[in-house]
Amino acid sequence: MLVLTRRPGQSIRIGPGIDVRVVRIEGDRVVLGIAAPSHVAVVRSELVEQVTDEVREASDARAKLRVMLAPVRPVPPAAKEGHPAHVAELLYEEADPEGPEGPGVA
Amino acid sequence: MSQPTPPAELVFPDGLVGLPQLIRHSLSTVPDSALYELVSRDDPAFGFILAPADQIKPGVTDRLRSRQLVAESEWVLAILAVHGEPPAVTANLAGPIVIDLEKATARQLVLEDPEFPLQIPVAEAV
Numbered sequence: 001m002l003v004l005t006r007r008p009g010q011s012i013r014i015g016p017g018i019d020v021r022v023v024r025i026e027g028d029r030v031v032l033g034i035a036a037p038s039h040v041a042v043v044r045s046e047l048v049e050q051v052t053d054e055v056r057e058a059s060d061a062r063a064k065l066r067v068m069l070a071p072v073r074p075v076p077p078a079a080k081e082g083h084p085a086h087v088a089e090l091l092y093e094e095a096d097p098e099g100p101e102g103p104g105v106a
Numbered sequence: 107m108s109q110p111t112p113p114a115e116l117v118f119p120d121g122l123v124g125l126p127q128l129i130r131h132s133l134s135t136v137p138d139s140a141l142y143e144l145v146s147r148d149d150p151a152f153g154f155i156l157a158p159a160d161q162i163k164p165g166v167t168d169r170l171r172s173r174q175l176v177a178e179s180e181w182v183l184a185i186l187a188v189h190g191e192p193p194a195v196t197a198n199l200a201g202p203i204v205i206d207l208e209k210a211t212a213r214q215l216v217l218e219d220p221e222f223p224l225q226i227p228v229a230e231a232v
Contacts, residue, residue: 039174054201054224059153062153
């Protein structure tokens, strides 16, 4: 890993189009300004980890989600208790009354 | 507004974020819904439910297109999860799935923007 020492106002350049400037130092926090092309994603590393964790949790919750969403289909009213019907209204408002279509229909 | 018909097979050339080994996937509609289910062909135990991002939060796709993060031929979906007690459905707008309908390829973005939260409650999304 390359380690550089910079002062507030100084910057480093990464490749042809990315500049990272030390804006200021606040206690134990460093405020950085980053200029990069729009197609370059600039995100905190922990956010990347959070997105990965969220994807894993979504996979783990797939079966539970199916159960939670199932009551929005025509079922006895009692089965809807405890489930957020408004979720159904959002997610099923464009359901095709003729049934699903297109390739890959489960 | 009608939904586009997604390709049945999707290739994520770079995999999912933090999961680069998950490249080949199947995408199907969830019957009687506007939802989709993506299942990894590389790990069939791995998969999740998705909803069109614009139904979770209107204008998401246009906003991403204006930032040149999404092309005209691409379609944006949000991964749904379950959190809390009692369990509630949330959508992940910080890591949306972007599908190129013409090339049958996809990628996952990571968005550093409070307008695109990691867990937006679906019930509060409209």
